[in-house]
Amino acid sequence: xxxxxxxxxxxxxxxxxxxxxxxxxxxxxxxxxxxxxxxxxxxxxxxxxxxxxxxxxxxxxxxxxxxxxxxxxxxxxxxxxxxxxxxxxxxxxxxxxxxxxxxxxxxxxxxxxxxxxxxxxxxxxxxxxxxxxxxxxxxxxxxxxxxxx
Numbered sequence: 001x002x003x004x005x006x007x008x009x010x011x012x013x014x015x016x017x018x019x020x021x022x023x024x025x026x027x028x029x030x031x032x033x034x035x036x037x038x039x040x041x042x043x044x045x046x047x048x049x050x051x052x053x054x055x056x057x058x059x060x061x062x063x064x065x066x067x068x069x070x071x072x073x074x075x076x077x078x079x080x081x082x083x084x085x086x087x088x089x090x091x092x093x094x095x096x097x098x099x100x101x102x103x104x105x106x107x108x109x110x111x112x113x114x115x116x117x118x119x120x121x122x123x124x125x126x127x128x129x130x131x132x133x134x135x136x137x138x139x140x141x142x143x144x145x146x147x148x149x
Contacts, residue, residue: 024078024079024136024137024138025048025078025079025085025086025091025137025138025139025140026076026077026078026079026135026137026138026139026140027048027076027077027079027139027140027141027142028074028075028076028131028139028140028141028142029045029066029073029074029075029076029077029142029144030072030073030074030141030142030143030144031072031073031143031144031145031146031147032071032072032073032144032146032147033068033071033072033073033106033146033147033149034071034146034147034148034149035071035108035148035149037110038108038109038110038149039108039109039110040068040071040106040107040108040149041068041107041108041109041114042065042066042068042106042107043065043066043068043073043104043105043106043107044063044064044065044066044104044105044106044107045063045064045066045073045075045102045104046062046063046064046102046103046104047061047062047063047064047077048077048078048079048080049061049062049080050062050063051095051098051099052080052094052098053098053099057103063105064077073144076139078137079137085138085140086138087130088128088129088130088140091128091140092123092126092128095123096123099120100120100122100123101120101121101122101123101125102120102121102123102126102142102144103118103119103120104118104119104120104121105117105118105119106118106119106149108149117149119147119149121144121147125144125145126142126143126144126145127141127142127143127145128140128141128142128143129141129143
């Protein structure tokens with residue numbers, strides 16, 4: 001029994017010491033939402049798990065609410081540990097295999113009544129670049145070109 005316990009401790013120690021740390025990446029959503037007739041209250045953007053095809057469009061865990069300041073989007077999220085992406089071309093190619101575009105959810109006020117709307121932004125209308133910073137993992141910026149609603 002002591003030998004099994006010792007083997008378990010050695011296995012856990014090895015796992016903790018040499019656990020997977022590669023493949024982590026971060027996404028920074030940025031962009032501007034422009035609307036003349038609607039008062040945009042909030043926007044929900046897909047999580048990385050959802051972008052990888054691991055979520056359900058109706059699940060609350062598949063989207064994260066981004067703060068809006070004067071229609072400007074600025075949100076940074078972190079990936080799970082199992083992704084090998086470190087260049088923008090590979091990442092956008094992978095996302096294109098999972099969906100036709102970036103699916104977002106908008107909450108807006110029209111005539112003082114809150115309404116929700118789903119929208120999809122084509123991948124061609126999104127710029128992707130790598131931002132060099134001192135953070136852990138590669139930081140990709142998904143720049144949503146001015147979204148007019």
